[in-house]
Amino acid sequence: MITYAREDGLTAADYIACVGATSLGQGRPLANTDRIQAMLDNADLVVTARDADGSLLGLFRAVTDWHWVCYCIDLAVVEGQQGKHIGQTLLDTATALLGPKVSIVLLSKPNAEGFYRHIGMVEPMAAFMRPRTDRS
Template sequence: MAENSRILYAHEPALDVAEFRRVLVESGLGETRPVDDEARLRAMLSGANLVLTARLDVAGKPVVGVIRAMTDFSWVCYISELAVSQSAQGLGIGKGLMAEARRRLGPSVAISLISMPDAVGFYERIGMKRMADAFWFSRKR
């Protein structure tokens, strides 16, 4: 665990699905994620091998930020979600979660993600390079 002033960052591989859902909804990502499908949210969490959380003040407080990612811990990490509750936005939690991911992965692991359109500026501000060559097969549901 790494602490940054009032924010506690931790690896939580067994994050409670209700907490995950709440942060998705509170961040605005609930509009683009299956937040009403608990089984699918549970599968999303269990399929990730890197789940980082941010909590204000001390352990035991509600999660206010989450990164859910898949990585080989050697070459690349794909971040599926970076979500921060709107009440905690502007406190540096998104940037802190990304820094924690980079710290845990080390300098030899690249990080990639697909940004929501209104978050592009955030990723550019924290130094991520925009890539033009991304491809996508849409899901059916």
């Protein structure tokens, strides 16, 4: 049985173990525990998927105004657990917590675009980014 819930206080160690077991981990500063903890502490919404023994199977991390838009920063499901609807259920749980007036926006990794299309997300016409200069 998998439990999906909003989780305040997710630890950097749990995040690193989960995201590090996905292709998303390659783009995150997993060696910098303090930065990871700051990223978690400053997120507005973290939803987790945990199995019966408490192991973290996946997570959704976002910033939101709770009234118009939610920017999903991470949607990660550990290798070996993908294909079990965990990612979609994390998004569904976040959607329920946010309510029907809030859109969820995210940037997809190129190899994950098919997943988002498959679950019914739509592609915006344009996205722009000012890259960070510190990648540590």
